[in-house]
Amino acid sequence: MGAPPTVDVDFRKWGDRPHYRFVAERLGTDDAGAWLGVRAGSTYTGPVCGTYRQDFALLVPNDDWWVASFDLSNELELYVDVVKPAVWLADDHVTMVDLDLDVIRYRDGRVVLDDENEFEEHRVLYSYPDDVVQRARETADMLMDAVARRLEPFGVASGSWMRRLSEDFGLRLR
Numbered sequence: 001m002g003a004p005p006t007v008d009v010d011f012r013k014w015g016d017r018p019h020y021r022f023v024a025e026r027l028g029t030d031d032a033g034a035w036l037g038v039r040a041g042s043t044y045t046g047p048v049c050g051t052y053r054q055d056f057a058l059l060v061p062n063d064d065w066w067v068a069s070f071d072l073s074n075e076l077e078l079y080v081d082v083v084k085p086a087v088w089l090a091d092d093h094v095t096m097v098d099l100d101l102d103v104i105r106y107r108d109g110r111v112v113l114d115d116e117n118e119f120e121e122h123r124v125l126y127s128y129p130d131d132v133v134q135r136a137r138e139t140a141d142m143l144m145d146a147v148a149r150r151l152e153p154f155g156v157a158s159g160s161w162m163r164r165l166s167e168d169f170g171l172r173l174r
Helices: 116-125 130-148 157-173
Strands: 006-013 017-030 033-038 043-045 056-061 066-070 076-083 087-090 093-106 111-114
Touching: 006 033, 017 157, 033 157, 056 157, 066 157, 076 130, 093 116, 093 130, 111 130
Parallel strands: 006 093
Antiparallel strands: 006 017, 017 033, 017 043, 033 056, 056 066, 066 076, 076 093, 087 093, 093 111
16 A cells, blocks of 8 residues: 555644644655645744745755745745754654744745754753754755755656646646
8 A cells, every 4th residue: 555645744843843844735745855745724823823825835855954845925936944853753744843943945946044042042951952953054064055056856756746736737637
């Protein structure tokens, strides 16, 4: 039997504290990792609970210190969370520890590093180990360059997965 069609996406904060959680659809995998799809109208829980307003693709890489969300809104094109590498607890449950730093690419091409102050506060408050701090900073630096230069998978790779999400949605309506 194949992999389950949905995945419980479980973002945590340091110390195994709950963060954001939602259900995504398994779209497939490629060399970059597992591609998941989240549909407009899907709900999420966390510090703030709500409903996603737009479909987006989520890339969970195989062993990297980030997770990327593509095509989030009219303004945001890409949002990359710096995280400890994702762990698949089961075929239908993936978890990762969010390390606060985020790399964002806006539709106008601007790329920014977000939440540096939160990272600095939390690394002291929650005693992030030195090797985790160093790896998070190195990952953020690498992401700033790769996202700005649109290196894959931060270029056009998400397009085929977004099409798969929308085509699948069309099939469900029939």
